[in-house]
Amino acid sequence: MTRHSRNCTAGTVYSYHERQKDQSQSGYGSKQLRLGKDSVKEFDCCCLTLQPCRNPVVTKDGYLYDKEAIISYILQKKKEIARKLKEFEKQKQRAKTEAEEIQKLEEQEKVKKFSSRTLEAPSLKTNQPGTSNQASVSNMKDGKHKELPSFWVPNLTPDAGPKIEKKPDEKVRCPMSGKPIKLKDLIDVNFTDIKDRDTKTALINKQARYVCAVTNDVLGNSVPAAVLRTSGCVVTMDCVEKLIKKDMLDPINSKKMTEKDIIVLQRGASGFSGSGLSLEAKKEGAAMQA
Incomplete structure (x- = not known):
């Protein structure tokens, strides 16, 4: 069976484009959207x-x-x-x-x-004419009106007490x-500014703002970076693997380092690489069953 075009309505094929269009207009089904670069920190x-x-x-x-x-x-x-x-x-x-x-x-x-029982006189059980020893059907006699708060309200009603913190x-x-x-x-962080000889553009408006303190590689969301605890400088992970981990010395101040002194910087991601972050927004909705 062949597929028909987008604007054709006489065919028997329910295309993907038509299904997505109907879902967006009716609100049924789950909606997915891939986040762009402007949505990532x-x-x-x-x-x-x-x-x-x-x-x-x-x-x-x-x-x-x-x-x-x-x-x-x-x-x-x-x-x-x-x-x-x-x-x-x-x-x-x-x-x-x-x-x-x-x-x-x-x-x-x-x-x-206790005091009422001790002071109470013993009752004489006599079967006088006109009296009955059977219990009363009413729930308000024989002292039960003191137990029940009302004739029509049950005894164990839920109580809306104060909120327990x-x-x-x-x-x-x-x-x-x-x-x-x-x-x-x-830990204080020392970013190394980029030297591009552009003194007119503010630092916040630049796409590339900082570089690696050792290799001068431009830092960004697509470049894994780490902070050295001993100096606070930011270097690329490529520099860490190839240079720093050989001698475990800080190249800035030559201090001895350990694995804990290398802090991997949590970064955002572009719209094309995940980098450990979820770049897809999904909203669950009611599904249409065929």
Whole structure:
């Protein structure tokens, strides 16, 4: 069976183009879209502000932040944690007070029942004419009106009590990795500016802004890079594999290095390479069954 053209409506073939067009117009089916370069964060941009860093710092996991932004984030989170802890302590104290009051009421009820039983005279069971020993059908007699709150309301109705708060996490966590983050663990980053003799264009408007501190290769989202903890300089991973790992010396200040001193910089990606990031946006929808 041959396929028909896009604008042909007399054929029996339901083409891919027609199916995609019907899905976009009707809203049925899952929609997928590949993100372009303008939708991906640049490697030298802050993970919070999404703008090029003025005072860049990096975490142990390689996430880059602007120093002012991450300090503001940590301070805000500490205030929020302190507020939640205060509310949790109030709730804990309130629950303790309520438990003590319930215990006092139970003790008073026990004393009242005991005193009423001891002072109560023994009842004489006599079968007088006109009296019946059968229990009453009504649920409001024989003292049951004190147990039930109302004639038509059940005894075990759900109670909408106050919201119970859980104990908050006292650690400030990284917004990207979710691991605990401390200000003393942040490492200052020193980017090497590109020397292109262009003094009129601002650095933020340049496509190529920084280069490797050793090989002068242009850095970008398509170039894997790493931060050296001993000097804070940014070099390419190619330089790390071919030059630095041979002697494990920092080429900037000749300090001895270990594997932990090489922090792989988490970067974005272009629209043609994944680089560990998901570049496809997907929205689930109702499917049409044939």
